[in-house]
Amino acid sequence: MSATHDPSAALLVPADTPVHRMPPQCKVAATALFVLAVAATPTGAYWPYLWYLLLLSAVAAMARLPPLTLLRRLVVEVPFLLFVLALPVLGAAPQLTLLGMELSVPGLHAAAAIALKATFGLLATGILAATTPLPEIITGLERLRVPRVFTAVASFMVRYTEVVLAELARTRTAALCRGGDPRWLWQLRDVATGLGALVVRSFERGERVYLAMASRGYTGALPVALTGNPASRTAWSVALAVPVLAVAGTILG
Amino acid sequence: MHIPDGFVAAPVAIAGAAVAVAGLAICVRRAGRDGTERQLPLAGLVAALFLILGAPIIPVTVGTSGHLLGGTLAVALLGPWLGPVAITVVTVTQALFLGDGGVSALGVNVVNLALVPAAVGYPVLLGLRRALPRAPTGTAVAAGIAAAVSVLAAAALFTAEYVVSSAAGVPLRTVAASIFGVYALVAVLEGLITTVVLRALLALRADLVRVAR
Helix, strand or coil, X not given: CCHHHCCCHHHCCCCCCHHHHCCHHHHHHHHHHHHHHHHCCCCCCCHHHHHHHHHHHHHHHHCCCCHHHHHHHHHHXXXXXXXXHHHXXXXXXXXXXXXXXXXXXXXXXXXHHHHHHHHHHHHHHHHHHHHCCHHHHHXXXXXXXXXXXXXXXXXXXXXXXXXXXXXXXXXXXXXXXXXXXXXXXXXXXXXXXXXXXXXXXXXXXXXXXXXXXXXXXCCCCCCHHHCCCCCCHHHHHHHHHHHHHHHXXXXXC | CCCCCCCCXXXXXXXXXXXXXXXXXXXXXXXXXXXXXXXXXXXXXXXXXXXXXXXXCECXXXXXXXXXXXXXXXXXXXXXXXXXXXXXXXXXHHHHHHCCCCCCCHHHHHHHHHHHHHHHHHHHHHHHHXXXXXXXXXXXXXXXXXXXXXHHXXXXXXXXXXXXXXXXXXXXXXXHHHHHHHHHHHHHHHHHHHHHHHXXXXXXXXXXXXXXX
């Protein structure tokens, strides 16, 4: 599949490393299990996070990912951190006084746990997104026995994302050419009708794409060449070593 | 509305995952019975639209990102069985790729975003359609109201999930007040967008809207 059909291309850091070459089903399973292991860390325990950081750094170094690319992803959690900041102020007793503020001790622990878990979830999925194109993730999920309705919808989604983005660009150009540049609230009607037109135009282009696929023999299943190969036992054990090590660290820590 | 990792307690996350898997299993079976092979591309298109339009458009201060949730629009277009499947695909992609919502909270997020519109929004939509005129505007307004109701239902569920997790003993009233204050606004916007988009679709291509058939 070409890069133009892949909405996740912006997140991908292309390279030829063992992490990039790893079969996608192993990477998806390892990432999900790692995030679950992190989420299961008891509140009030902080040493395990150092261990998780070490594990993730090792994988990121092996994939030769620039640390800044991964850290930039953390911007998504800013709104949640604002909520988390309220917990120490609103939480239950016992209280402690810090810089003249009454802060709840359970509130502080809860805030720290939420912030750390969300951060590590983002870093782990960030490594997955940086080393695996979205179409490969879908074949990985198919290999993990996800029902075919989901993977079929997902692969159509990947193809149509490009269709919709192209339509969006065309509609925007057409509006600009006619002096349309809605930016105030009373111009909301322009935005709403533009959105409706975008939906209809995308549907109609999508229909033509589907008919083209059907006339070329598409019956609902993708060709075997696109559905991926089974992973070797070595690949599985290497990939699953990461979450297993994470759990071991939690229990020992 | 996308809950990140660590936000709900482990038992709540596990319960959410169990409900999500059970609900989606029903959806997959019923969708298969409907003979949806031809509808799959439409579902993919809806998913692509939500993935693009899902970029945060409403800044929310209390810590949940507010944007077009679209669940009710999806069930209006695709029906109550395939609609949740499309929304689930978007939610999983957002969690794995865009970092929107945590992987360990996926079950809870799927329940709130995909199953609530099918279980709450769709019946409300069908009921209102009977009460309102059969004209396209009536259907679009019914979908808008159903969308607002299902956003509020999701907000109530989210409050319950948070309170059961009881991260720091923050009193129920404080949490509920802050969540509902924000989601009342989100519900109104969601209702408006759903109405406008559905009205445009009904005018141009009524055959694409499943609920109108």
